[in-house]
Amino acid sequence: xxxxxxxxxxxxxxxxxxxxxxxxxxxxxxxxxxxxxxxxxxxxxxxxxxxxxxxxxxxxxxxxxxxxxxxxxxxxxxxxxxxxxxxxxxxxxxxxxxxxxxxxxxxxxxxxxxxxxxxxxxxxxxxxxxxxxxxxxxxxxxxxxxxxxxxxxxxxxxxxxxxxxxxxxxxxxxxxxxxxxxxxxxxxxxxxxxxxxxxxxxxxxxxxxxxxxxxxxxxxxxxxxxxxxxxxxxxxxxxxxxxxxxxxxxxxxxxxxxxxxxxxxxxxxxxxxxxxxxxxxxxxxxxxxxxxxxxxxxxxxxxxxxxxxxxxxxxxxxxxxxxxxxxxxxxxxxxxxxxxxxxxxxxxxxxxxxxxxxxxxxxxxxxxxxxxxxxxxxxxxxxxxxxxxxxxxxxxxxxxxxxxxxxxxxxxxxxxxxxxxxxxxxxxxxxxxxxxxxxxxxxxxxxxxxxxxxxxxxxxxxxxxxxxxxxxxxxxxxxxxxxxxxxxxxxxxxxxxxxxxxxxxxxxxxxxxxxxxxxxxxxxxxxxxxxxxxxxxxxxxxxxxxxxxxxxxxxxxxxxxxxxxxxxxxxxxxxxxxxxxxxxxxxxxxxxxxxxxxxxxxxxxxxxxxxxxxxxxxxxxxxxxxxxxxxxxxxxxxxxxxxxxxxxxxxxxxxxxxxxxxxxxxxxxxxxxxxxxxx
Numbered sequence: 001x002x003x004x005x006x007x008x009x010x011x012x013x014x015x016x017x018x019x020x021x022x023x024x025x026x027x028x029x030x031x032x033x034x035x036x037x038x039x040x041x042x043x044x045x046x047x048x049x050x051x052x053x054x055x056x057x058x059x060x061x062x063x064x065x066x067x068x069x070x071x072x073x074x075x076x077x078x079x080x081x082x083x084x085x086x087x088x089x090x091x092x093x094x095x096x097x098x099x100x101x102x103x104x105x106x107x108x109x110x111x112x113x114x115x116x117x118x119x120x121x122x123x124x125x126x127x128x129x130x131x132x133x134x135x136x137x138x139x140x141x142x143x144x145x146x147x148x149x150x151x152x153x154x155x156x157x158x159x160x161x162x163x164x165x166x167x168x169x170x171x172x173x174x175x176x177x178x179x180x181x182x183x184x185x186x187x188x189x190x191x192x193x194x195x196x197x198x199x200x201x202x203x204x205x206x207x208x209x210x211x212x213x214x215x216x217x218x219x220x221x222x223x224x225x226x227x228x229x230x231x232x233x234x235x236x237x238x239x240x241x242x243x244x245x246x247x248x249x250x251x252x253x254x255x256x257x258x259x260x261x262x263x264x265x266x267x268x269x270x271x272x273x274x275x276x277x278x279x280x281x282x283x284x285x286x287x288x289x290x291x292x293x294x295x296x297x298x299x300x301x302x303x304x305x306x307x308x309x310x311x312x313x314x315x316x317x318x319x320x321x322x323x324x325x326x327x328x329x330x331x332x333x334x335x336x337x338x339x340x341x342x343x344x345x346x347x348x349x350x351x352x353x354x355x356x357x358x359x360x361x362x363x364x365x366x367x368x369x370x371x372x373x374x375x376x377x378x379x380x381x382x383x384x385x386x387x388x389x390x391x392x393x394x395x396x397x398x399x400x401x402x403x404x405x406x407x408x409x410x411x412x413x414x415x416x417x418x419x420x421x422x423x424x425x426x427x428x429x430x431x432x433x434x435x436x437x438x439x440x441x442x443x444x445x446x447x448x449x450x451x452x453x454x455x456x457x458x459x460x461x462x463x464x465x466x467x468x469x470x471x472x473x474x475x476x477x478x479x480x481x482x483x484x485x486x487x488x489x490x491x492x493x494x495x496x497x498x499x500x501x502x503x504x505x506x507x508x509x510x511x512x513x514x515x516x517x518x519x520x521x522x523x524x525x526x527x528x529x530x531x532x533x534x535x536x537x538x539x540x541x542x543x544x545x546x547x548x549x550x551x552x553x554x555x556x557x558x559x560x561x562x563x564x565x566x567x568x569x570x571x572x573x574x575x576x577x578x579x580x581x582x583x584x585x586x587x588x589x590x591x592x593x594x595x596x597x598x599x600x601x602x603x604x605x606x607x608x609x610x611x612x613x614x615x616x617x618x619x620x621x622x623x624x625x626x627x628x629x630x631x632x633x634x635x636x637x638x639x640x641x642x643x644x645x646x647x648x649x650x651x652x653x654x655x656x657x658x659x660x661x662x663x664x665x666x667x668x669x670x671x672x673x674x675x676x677x678x679x
Contacts, residue, residue, distance in 0.1 A: 044113075044143040044163040046379070046390070047152050047341055048299075048331055053482050056390060056410035056422040057149075058084070058494035058543065062142040064167075069596055069606045071627035071643045073180060073187065073672075075142070075164060076129050080610060081594060083543040083559040084146045084494075085160075086586050088615070088655025089667050092213035092223035092258045093130035096585065096655045099146050099160030100496065101539045101563060103585040103615075104657055109158035109430050109474075111149065115166055115248065117287050117305045120156055122369065123321050123351045125433035128311065131283050132164075133207050133230035133252055135189035137178055137676070140167045146543065147496060148476050150406040150428035151392045152341075154373055158428045158474050159498075166248075169193050169203040169236045175679045182643070182672030185211035202235045213256075214665035215651055222665055223276065228254025246289045253282035260314065261661040263445050263460065267516050267523045270445055270458035272661060281311040297333035301343075302326075312355075317362075320352040339379040341392070346372045351434065363438040363465070371398045388412045400437065401471040404429050418484035426478075429471040436504060436531050436580070439465040443661060458524045460514065463506060463531055470533050473501040489548030497540045502533035505570070505577035535577035536568040553599070559592040585655060587622075589613040604631045616656050620664070623652045639676040646670065 040063065045055045052059055060082045072078040076095040080087045086103045088096045098107035106126025112119050114134070119127055142164050149157035172193040179188045187210070193203040207230040214222045232250030239245075256279050261272035289303040304326045312318040329343035349369045353362040377392025393407035410424035435441075444461035446453040453459050480494035506529040513522035541563040549555050565583045567576040591611040598604045606629040614622045626648050631641045646652065651666040 042143045042145075043165075044145050044149070044161050046377070047329065047343075053420060054412065056388070056412040056424055058146040058478065058480055058496075060144045060146070060545065062144070064140055067136050067139050067142075069604065069629065069631075071606065071608065071629040071645055073136075073182075073185065073643075075132055075134070075136075075139075078136075078142060079144070079162070081557075081559070081592060081608065082144045082146075083545055083561040083590070083592070084541075084563075085144060086590075088585075088620075089214055089665050090655045090657060091662055091665055093211070093226040093228075093256050094258070095129040096657065097127070097129060098586065099144075100498065100541065101159065101565060101583055101586045102581050103655070104581050107159075108433065108581065109156065109160075109472075111153055111157035111161045113153075113161070113163045115246075115287065116163065116289070116303065117248075117285065117307070118323075118325070119307070121309060121321055122156075122323070122349050122431070123319060123353075123367075123434045125156070125430070125436070128281070128283075128309070130226070130228070130256070131252060131254070131281055131309070131311075133209060133228055134164070134166065134232075135178065135191060135205050135207050137176055137189065138166050138172065138191055138203070138205055140165045140171075146494065147424075147478050148406075148408065148426040148428035148474060151377060151394050151408040151426065152375055154345075154371075154375075154394055154396055154406070155398075155404060155429050155431045155471065158430045158472075166234065167203075169201040169234050170195070172203050173201070176677065178674070178676045180643075180672050180674040182645075182670045184213075184668060184670045185209070185672070187211075199239055200235070200237045202233065204231075204233055206231045207252075215668050216663065217651075217653075217666055219651065219668070222259060222663065223257035226254070226256040228252060228256075228281075242293050244291045246287070248287040249285065251282075251284040253280070255280045258313070259663055261663065262315065263442055263661075267514060270447060270524060272445065274663065275315055277313070277315040279312050281309070283307070283309045283311075299331040301329040303328075316355040318354045320354070321349070322351070323347060323349045336384075337381045339381075340376065341379070342374075342376040344372075344374040346370075353434075361440045361442075362435075363440060367434055367438075369399055371396055373397070386414050398431060401429075401431050401469075404431075404471060420482045421479075422481070423479040424477075426474075426476045428474045428476065430474075431471050432466075432469040432504070432533070435465060437465045437467050437469050439463070439531075455525060457522060459527050460524055461527050461529065463529050464509070466530055466532050469504075469531070470502050472503050472533060475499045475501075485548070487548070489546065492545040492547075493542065494544075495540075495542040498538065500535075500537045500539070503535040503537050503577070504531050504533060504580040505535040506530070506580065507532045507534060507570075507572075529578075531580055534570065535579055537565060537577075537579070537583065538568075539563065539565040539583070553597060555596040557592075557594040559590075561590045563588055584617050585615055585657065587613040587615050602633045605629070606631075612654070620653045620656055623654070624648050625652070637678045639674075641674040641676075643672045643674060644670075645672070 040052045040061050041049050042059050045057045079085050086098050090096050090105050096103050096105045102109050106124050108125035112127045145161040149161040176191045189207040191205040195201045210227045213226050230252035235247040237245040259276050264273050285307045287305045292300040306324045309321040325347035327345035331341050333339045352366050373396040375394035380389045390410040396404045408426035413421045441463045446459040448456050476498045478496045483491045509528040512526045514524040516523050543561040546558045570577045593609045595607045608627045610625045628644045633639050646669045651668040653664050653666050656664050
């Protein structure tokens with residue numbers, strides 16, 4: 001059994017001559033046959049090694065070669081190529097990333113992991129993407145599962161799972177360096193890997209990045225700086241063929257500016273005041289994992305992790321977050337028909353929120369949450385090599401929403417050697433964040449004359465959390481097909497219908513006039529609301545990937561995704577619920593086209609085009625984006641590239657979030673040069 005983050009068995013005990021190196025095989029992706037491409041493996045769907053083409057789920061793998069050839073300089077940018085994934089720049093260094101709806105800067109229904117270690121920050125229910133600074137050259141692959149993964153991964157794996165998997169240290173022996181300089185960004189990374197013995201290897205890495213970030217609509221800089229650094233260690237030890245041990249640790253910190261529009265403290269001059277906030281972050285983590293293969297039919301695993309995050313934002317609020325987790329797993333092939341996957345786990349989270357910003361005030365400074373969980377899943381072979389049923393469930397108990405059950409059933413049918421069909425139904429839950437339970441937020445002011453304010457006085461919105469908030473629930477129906485077409489082409493199509501219950505929405509509590517001495521009449525109206533699990537919503541859509549070759553040296557991939565939704569009316573008002581995380585932040589349509597071309601052994605050209613429809617009710621218009629990467633390898637181990645990003649237009653807006661009052665960020669065009677070397 002290969003757990004997420006443990007390299008395939010072929011990576012064990014690699015001699016130095018076989019270690020991956022830049023430029024050794026520049027055309028490896030184009031040289032792969034259709035069978036090779038369809039044999040790509042994923043570990044995130046079933047918590048075991050499984051071919052993508054045999055998965056009863058919508059899964060996409062960004063391979064090591066995809067990463068090397070991409071124009072992207074960060075993991076969020078890499079995710080733009082995945083159908084159904086929504087990526088938008090919102091702030092300086094900040095990304096809004098989600099799958100199949102509910103996109104926000106802290107997308108709360110998406111579980112993100114690094115080597116099987118969750119980086120989902122439960123206090124705010126989301127991922128700090130700007131703190132994820134792993135050198136791209138150290139990545140083995142990125143597995144993206146679109147749709148629920150809660151049966152194996154637990155609460156918050158609602159709309160999808162992203163597992164970022166780094167290379168086994170034995171695959172990166174020697175030194176590597178990567179430097180990139182652009183009109184907006186400078187970054188550099190160093191890695192060193194070596195063997196201490198034939199069975200013990202390690203890798204060290206360090207990474208530094210500085211950037212100007214997005215702009216205002218007029219082309220001026222949105223913020224003054226974003227600067228960060230990161231360092232880490234990975235150790236792999238295989239004392240024998242049955243056992244493997246992995247130890248990892250990392251530390252990163254940074255500083256960044258971010259403008260926010262805060263409500264004016266002067267009621268006599270209502271409106272917003274823009275403040276350039278100065279923020280910082282630091283984070284460190286450790287992971288230890290042991291796997292044991294006692295026989296061909298039985299695997300055991302044990303993993304322990306610890307994470308700590310410190311971060312300041314919103315002009316005064318500071319978060320200190322810690323999480324420790326222990327998980328044990330077992331895979332047992334009980335017979336020719338049954339393969340069981342089961343496990344138990346526990347985690348504890350502590351956080352401290354200090355300070356108070358105009359935007360957010362916690363009602364209590366400290367909080368501790370605890371979870372215990374167990375799961376079991378059975379792969380049942382109904383017809384060998386043709387028909388397989390997978391059933392299972394995860395049960396969790398926590399101290400704030402109680403007992404949760406998350407079952408699933410999936411059916412896989414290979415209709416012919418070239419056609420596979422699959423379908424599934426799953427239940428998943430998202431536990432509410434701390435700010436949804438006990439926050440006090442003052443985030444909106446509506447002036448007279450605005451569409452939502454029928455009064456002659458300004459309206460000030462203040463929202464409260466709900467301490468007894470229940471978990472949000474999803475019942476998801478999915479189906480898909482994978483077809484091997486003639487002449488080396490392949491098609492992967494998936495569709496879904498999601499039924500959500502108890503989604504967070506704001507319920508009006510009351511209003512009160514605001515008086516300011518010495519004036520005898522009110523100068524405004526205070527509108528109080530509470531964030532409650534009230535709403536019922538429905539989403540549906542489809543995604544497709546078509547892959548093939550126009551010639552032996554030219555590979556093409558086309559992607560398409562469609563998303564739609566409905567929100568049921570609030571029975572008290574007769575109007576659609578006012579969702580905390582509106583669905584308008586997700587584009588209804590996305591199209592993508594990637595071209596990978598090799599010109600002999602030394603030169604290559606990669607292009608990526610994408611169309612993204614409008615979001616936020618048209619506030620963010622549709623756009624067409626284009627990236628180009630031209631690469632030349634003067635000799636083995638050295639790679640020089642020129643990269644153009646966002647080439648269509650001077651700049652564009654991608655995302656905005658109504659409940660975070662921040663100016664719209666515009667992503668500018670940029671050109672960069674890059675040099676990579678491995679020694």
